[in-house]
Amino acid sequence: MAKARVLGNYRIVVTPNIFISIDIARACERLRDAIRAHVVGFASCEVHFDTADVCSFCGKPWLLTTNVDGDDVESCCEENLKEFMADGEGD
Ligand SMILES: [Zn+2]
Numbered sequence: 001m002a003k004a005r006v007l008g009n010y011r012i013v014v015t016p017n018i019f020i021s022i023d024i025a026r027a028c029e030r031l032r033d034a035i036r037a038h039v040v041g042f043a044s045c046e047v048h049f050d051t052a053d054v055c056s057f058c059g060k061p062w063l064l065t066t067n068v069d070g071d072d073v074e075s076c077c078e079e080n081l082k083e084f085m086a087d088g089e090g091d
Contacts, residue, residue: 057083
C-alpha cells in the first residue's frame, strides 16, 4: 500500500505589520474588519493570540519564586524583588 499525502485544514495566515501601531490588538481587529468588509469566499476571519506573563518593570518573562521556607527569592529583576519585599510578602 502506497502512502499518499492529502491537504486539509486549509487556512490563510495573515500577519499584521507590528510597526503600524503599538496597539497590536487593535491593529489586528482593524485588519480583521477590513478583510470581512472587502474579501469574499471565507468561512471565518477571527483574531487569535497567545498571552504571556511579563514583568511590568523589566518586560522579561515574569519570574518570582520562593523556596519552601520563603527565604530564598528568585526574581526577574531587582525592581520586582523590591516591590515583593515592600508588600511584606518576603517576611
Ligand atoms: Zn522584572
